Amino acid sequence: MNCFPFMVPAAGCRCLLTGGGKIALHKARRLALFGVRIVVCAREILPELEELAAEVHREYDVSLLDGADFAVAATSDRAFNARVAEDCRARRVPVNCVDDRAHCDFYFPALIVRGDTVIAVSTGGVSPLAAALLKERIARSLPDDLEERVACAGRLREAGDGEAYERECRRLFEEEI
Numbered sequence: 001m002n003c004f005p006f007m008v009p010a011a012g013c014r015c016l017l018t019g020g021g022k023i024a025l026h027k028a029r030r031l032a033l034f035g036v037r038i039v040v041c042a043r044e045i046l047p048e049l050e051e052l053a054a055e056v057h058r059e060y061d062v063s064l065l066d067g068a069d070f071a072v073a074a075t076s077d078r079a080f081n082a083r084v085a086e087d088c089r090a091r092r093v094p095v096n097c098v099d100d101r102a103h104c105d106f107y108f109p110a111l112i113v114r115g116d117t118v119i120a121v122s123t124g125g126v127s128p129l130a131a132a133l134l135k136e137r138i139a140r141s142l143p144d145d146l147e148e149r150v151a152c153a154g155r156l157r158e159a160g161d162g163e164a165y166e167r168e169c170r171r172l173f174e175e176e177i
Contacts, residue, residue, distance in 0.1 A: 011035030019074035020045030110135035
């Protein structure tokens with residue numbers, strides 16, 4: 001699927017995450033990096049996942065989607081995940097249904113997060129492993145001081161000299177990369 005990589009502020013967004021195991025924990029950890037308010041629904045929940053949750057529910061009810069900005073169906077039960085996806089679509093709540101591209105409205109990219117810089121690699125759900133391997137390759141090519149370079153570029157931009165900003169950004173990001 002040809003996807004446009006929207007980069008939207010996620011802090012404070014509410015996500016319903018169904019599932020309490022390792023895959024749900026992996027998704028929750030990534031969302032927590034961006035300040036997402038995670039509502040977990042699962043009968044059994046890993047303690048680490050429960051710590052990340054703003055709310056915990058042991059039984060699924062469609063009303064848990066009320067006020068959700070998006071959802072992630074991450075249980076080991078494909079039929080249940082599909083039901084959650086159908087409920088989401090009926091309420092116009094975007095959903096990621098792990099390991100089931102047909103029920104996904106969005107995909108989780110492989111991420112490199114260094115300060116304010118976020119680099120996302122996606123295969124549109126075709127091969128998450130390929131995206132992860134590409135992410136690792138890209139990460140190895142980035143300068144160790146990327147955060148500092150980006151901060152410097154931000155200061156240059158704020159200074160308001162467009163020509164100096166462009167010249168210095170090129171110097172900062174074309175050297176050693």
